[in-house]
Amino acid sequence: MQTVLEGERAIPVHGPYDVAVAGGGTAGILAAIAAARAGASTILLERGGFFGGHIATQLLEHSAGWYDANGQKVVGGLPDELVERLKQAGGSPGHVTDDTGYTRMRLPVEHELFKSVVVEWLDDEGVQVMPQSPVAAAIERGGLLHVICETKSGRVAFAAKAAVDTTGDADLCARAGCDFHPMDAMQPVSMLFKLGNVDHEAALAYVSAHPEDFKMEAGFPDFSGRSHYNLWGYGSLLRKGREAGLLSLDRNEMHVACHVHSREAVINVTRFAADATDTFAMARAEVALRRQVREFTRFFREMIPGYEKSFLSATASCVGVRESRRIRGVSTLMDDDVRKGRWFTDAVARGGFPIDSHDAHGNSMDGTEHVPAGYDIPLSVLLPESGPNIIVAGRNISAERRALASARITGTCMAMGQAAGTAAALSALGNMPLRQLDVSALQDRLRRDGAIFEAGGPAQRG
Template structure:
């Protein structure tokens, strides 16, 4: 690793979700000078922007929790434990998968700390807004922050924006959704306070409440089973995923409609709890999150796309740098998720070529942007796997010059 004098950093990471934090830590552990840029005022990605309050993909499916992701993700879990978040695997009663339950304020602080400890420079309230490139490399990014615009040159770049913003700005042709015009549904997980914790949540009452609401309510839910809910660690709030919305495209107009519908639904659904479900008489909405949960947007071109078949047979490879262990979770039909278990030993290997940009030698992908066909995407996008692919991308980025 030998940085040219015209470069400000060895590695710039765009996006501070699980993929970006994994990448920044991986690069820093290789000895790189790293800058991570995040458009919100906090780190965490979907966990903190959209109330996605469980790390999936850390463990394989099965009767016991077998660890599939370690490395820098363990540093994050250590910081969470120091904030009294129990990071032991929890078996989700609705999906029978092993997850780690999260509380978003602890996630924000833990991620601040883990990056500060690793010596990563972080710029919050700053977005990657433009790219300068040659035929086969990105030379610099223009950042738009509170103090205006600045140009940062680096040897290597990691796109961990979830939406392929860096790749798109670099002019790479991205696939939208499954490439045949279909995007996975967005969802609006919410948090609810004020419930009587001594009363177990009555799923049958929940279902009944929705049977009534769906007849004439403005935001009928396609989930007929009461949705997925758990209790948020540290706060005791109910975490609930009940609202899904089909996306027709990635236009600002469609996102506006989705945000408005999710917000309207959140208020109506809490009212359903108050009226129909014991223990919720005094319940109130605590958070819809800064934004709706976006499952899928753009996929940038990678040197290899891991396939649904790789996962279903649990393909193992000699060039593996990370493991996918979460079942393929398909949200093609809003509100009707379908799970397909991984075959073989219960995980599939991910090669580095999934993290390498096709056509740009110093650009890597992390998190939900890695090369994957539309089936495999239903697995590799989860946050546990995103830490692992991020770490691999960050380590590779620090060693590409």
């Protein structure tokens, strides 16, 4: 490959801040607010034009991971405050029962309101926000980490005592020279879309007449009078659509999240095999997924009852990623830690969503396992084993693949974000490297702020 030599240049430096958070998704928002609440001067850097992560960019059907299979709450603290802000703004009804029985509860969110609610909250907490600021490089100098972003004003460096990587793809850790687990297999990328003008009465009439076509593990629910409902199925119609030549993608199920009052439905069905860290692969995914969106829009109009007069009202703003880089951490969250509901002495958050792994090449999932109880997420899986003063939160944690397939869910990511932001603030304000933090002091602070974790007890490890 040909290369071009870029000359040296002087990059303006802003700060120093106590904490810089890279990535303004669900984990990053909570990390920045947690750091600011702990008294740290905080800046939040986001590559896109708005904040909110997969909930906002992907039109995510619901936020999940807040309760375990026993109905025990596993996410609290600042994420709960976000739910209350959404409810007050009319952006969510709060937690509702999962009709499919796959998990216990789901949190429907009005995507456009969500963007405004979170950025207003960040501003209220005194967090400096920097949209359109993707991470381009990282330089450690003079006891500070300089996070360099490629902005509309050119390259700008933001100096901080501690940093949080919530980019999803561990972009900051990669630029800072951290080590990663091998990416020998990855879940597919996707693009969710929203259909408007849905006749939900007709759609539910079909569901009631064909219960065998849907997964309803908790029993067939009563949909009457509901403002939201969700479906997992339509396998027979997907096969017919494929046979009729309407669909190039072979799928035997899809998830449809319905908003009755607005006559909308969010559709999760597209997929494409791509390495999310390869910009050329992601470009190919963009083309392929938007083609699939168009095909499925036509398919819904022609073959799904209740959608005859529907139209494509919104698509995800970018390709959605389930799995990419995972740091090599001080320790690793193992698949069996999730399966067996383990507790950890250095616990800082808790998960409980099923193991939910999608097949990049097949027509369904490559792994779904119910997790019988909640499990702890230890601080040590958020900390890179080497490199500068960085902590991570979200799908870039140190985890085995099946463990990540549970922990990557938005509610769990928010809990990890609160933990990481609080840890970064204590590190910066106490002039203590993250890997040398007093775990007990961090846990005390998190408990005071409403976070949920067990930290010790049966089946513990670490």
